[in-house]
Amino acid sequence: MLAWLPAASAEPVRGGTLGLVVQPEPPALVHALVSHVSTQYVSGKVLQSLLRFDNALEPVPVLARRWTLGDDRLTWVFDLQEGVKWHDGQPFGADDVVFTLRDFYPAVDPRQRSLNDEFFASIEASGPLQVTLRLKKPFSPLLASLGSGLRPIVARHLYESKGDYRANPVNQQPIGTGPFIFKEWKRGAYIRLGRNPDYWKAGLPYLDAVVFHVIPDAASRAVAFERGDVQVLRSGDADYADLARLAALPGVVRREKGWELFHGQAFLQLNTRKPGLDDARVREAILLSLDRQFIVDNIFFGTGSPAHGVFAPGSPEHDPQLPRHDYNPDRARQLIAESGVDTGKLRLRLLNGEKGGAWERLAEYTRQALQPLGIKVQVVTSDSATWYQRVSDWEFDLTYNFIFQVGDPYLSTSYLYRSDNILKGSPFNNVVGYVNPEADGLWQEAVNAVDEAGRVAAYRRLAGVLNHELPILPIFDMAFPTLHQPQVQNLLRSATSLNDSLEDVFLEEAAR
Numbered sequence: 022m023l024a025w026l027p028a029a030s031a032e033p034v035r036g037g038t039l040g041l042v043v044q045p046e047p048p049a050l051v052h053a054l055v056s057h058v059s060t061q062y063v064s065g066k067v068l069q070s071l072l073r074f075d076n077a078l079e080p081v082p083v084l085a086r087r088w089t090l091g092d093d094r095l096t097w098v099f100d101l102q103e104g105v106k107w108h109d110g111q112p113f114g115a116d117d118v119v120f121t122l123r124d125f126y127p128a129v130d131p132r133q134r135s136l137n138d139e140f141f142a143s144i145e146a147s148g149p150l151q152v153t154l155r156l157k158k159p160f161s162p163l164l165a166s167l168g169s170g171l172r173p174i175v176a177r178h179l180y181e182s183k184g185d186y187r188a189n190p191v192n193q194q195p196i197g198t199g200p201f202i203f204k205e206w207k208r209g210a211y212i213r214l215g216r217n218p219d220y221w222k223a224g225l226p227y228l229d230a231v232v233f234h235v236i237p238d239a240a241s242r243a244v245a246f247e248r249g250d251v252q253v254l255r256s257g258d259a260d261y262a263d264l265a266r267l268a269a270l271p272g273v274v275r276r277e278k279g280w281e282l283f284h285g286q287a288f289l290q291l292n293t294r295k296p297g298l299d300d301a302r303v304r305e306a307i308l309l310s311l312d313r314q315f316i317v318d319n320i321f322f323g324t325g326s327p328a329h330g331v332f333a334p335g336s337p338e339h340d341p342q343l344p345r346h347d348y349n350p351d352r353a354r355q356l357i358a359e360s361g362v363d364t365g366k367l368r369l370r371l372l373n374g375e376k377g378g379a380w381e382r383l384a385e386y387t388r389q390a391l392q393p394l395g396i397k398v399q400v401v402t403s404d405s406a407t408w409y410q411r412v413s414d415w416e417f418d419l420t421y422n423f424i425f426q427v428g429d430p431y432l433s434t435s436y437l438y439r440s441d442n443i444l445k446g447s448p449f450n451n452v453v454g455y456v457n458p459e460a461d462g463l464w465q466e467a468v469n470a471v472d473e474a475g476r477v478a479a480y481r482r483l484a485g486v487l488n489h490e491l492p493i494l495p496i497f498d499m500a501f502p503t504l505h506q507p508q509v510q511n512l513l514r515s516a517t518s519l520n521d522s523l524e525d526v527f528l529e530e531a532a533r
Contacts, residue, residue: 033227037528039509040251041519042242042258043212043233045375048406050206051192053121053173054129056449057409061170062255063233065520066214067108068173068197071099071118072164074282074516080164081515084113084174084198094159095142101150105221107176108196108203115146120177122154129186131444132436136166158469161476165428169282170517173197200226200524210235220524227527239378243267252509252528255519256501260378261322264502272507277500279513283425284333285499287325289387290412290420290437293492294454297367298418302360304491308346309353310390317497320382324502328495330484331434333426337473338480343488350393357394364395371400372417374408380421387419412448422448423499430480431468437493439464455492 047059053068071085085099105113123144127134140160147153156163166172176196183189195203198221201214212233216226234251236242239260245251246259246267259267268275291298291307298304313327329345332338357364369391373384381402388398398419403411412420427433433449436442440461442451463483470476487493503519505512508529515521 033510033525033527034529035227035527036229037530038230038232039228039253039523039526039528040245040249041231041233041253042236042245042251042255044236044242044258044377045405046209046235047212048409049192050203050212051175051195052171053125053175054187054192055409056171056447057405059405061520063212063214064173064195064197065170065199065517066201066231066522067195067199067203068175069199069522070168070170070173072168073170073521074165074168076278076281076514076516078281078516080168084118088164095156097154097156097163098147099152099154101152102221103150105198106219107179107198108217109176109179110219111176111178113174113176113198114149115152117174117177118152119144119146120181121174122152122172125175125180125186126172131446131450132442133172135441159471160468162429162432162468165282166432169427169432170520171427200522201228201231204230208235222524226522226524228523231523237375239263246504246506249506252506253512253519254504256324256499256503257377257379259504261320261324262378264322264324264504267504268502274505274507274509276503276505276513279503279515279518280501282427282516283501283518284336285423285425285501286328286331286333287421287423287496287499288328288331289494289496290417290422290453291492291494292415292418292453294415295369295418297362297364298369300360300362301490302356303362303364304494305346306353306356306360306394307391307396308491308494309349309356310394311387311494311496312348312390313496314348316383316386320379320386321497324500325497326500328498331487331493331495332430332480332484334498336426337477338430338484340481340484343484346488346491353394367396369396369398369418371398371419371421372408372411373400373402373421374412375403375405376421383421387421409448412452413450414445415452415454417452420448421496424449429468431464435464435468438487453492455490457486457490460486460490 043059049055052061052064069083072080072083075081086102088099127137140156142155142157144154179191180186200217200220202217204213204215206212214231216229243259243263246254293299317325330343384400391398440456444450463479467476467479510527511525
């Protein structure tokens, strides 16, 4: 059994409204259905998971108050919190958890469906507030999958009898168990959440409201922070060029903690169905034409480091001995010649999502960097919802994206590469169309390994395969500085950062 006690903090102040920036505006407000970063940011205050992880990567109870793993390593029992209510007043219980994990997620997410089919023997309510999950075989990333914030529990009574879960109107006005209740979404302006007066944690939350401001212009977001209209900026909320300047303002706090569970990597996805991009030599030539140190230093202003391999640096899966693909335009041109591809006929559309000015500059830099190879690139920038849909439907040649390696890479990175995940519906599936039986076998070998040594060995062999084939080009490993005004207290107290509930955040000067 795992237990947790909260750390002591200064005496909190009640009241006040916390102003945040949501950029880009989310395509939807239920992160159980849409794994978009902006959706998670808003929805994480409304919907809750069974558990989360603290900054030391220790699991912390949320809707599950405790859990035990049987001696057989196959039986997990989750005891749930008492007295929890959904925002519409209905009681929360084991039936909600069973419905969410057994019925809802397999229906809306092919990735979870494949995990259920492979690992889960049964998910049953063993009491009104107890759920028993039995596995077919040991699955070491189970707690990470439930505690990443990406698998919140949804209300059975709101979804079970409504047919198509994705078409449910509640998706635009979410109802959860969290400390804040959805109040209003004025598109193009703001999303307002209000204090949940019946929150199951006595005395919480401290804030009266949280308002997510939709401010498309990066310079205006920086001004809003300087004026105090918003008190917190995530990495990327302001233009990266402004981060150092804003951090130097009197009283502003700059912190890098709060992303311990999320190892972010930015990458360039290449649609390998496209003639020319189906040749690994062309893909390597594109990577060698991109000066990734320049990208980090001059476009993202030092918030990261060039990526070498698909797995997070510092993680056991990362192989520091992988051959490097450092900037080398001469070698890039040589590879193009060896491939025999007529790049004069290669016209590529780089679909750029609305992630901010740095990403727009990155797209333009890419267009220019590929010109010496004879490759003509058209940059097409769209809003986040359109980008999400087009990439999900494979309607792109190139696109920049990023993902978080959440614990074991099987829970996140694998979906970008496994051939059984060549599915429409999410930009975080294998949208590039990569098929390699050797790589598929190594993913399975890693997740089925009986010990850590076998798991790591399989992942490192896999890293070598992907580093040679390059269906996706690793660009840089991301850093995530957060800026906040000094009156904001108790921020960044979990490994999922600002995506978490903010239940114990308070403003020292709220009364003013």
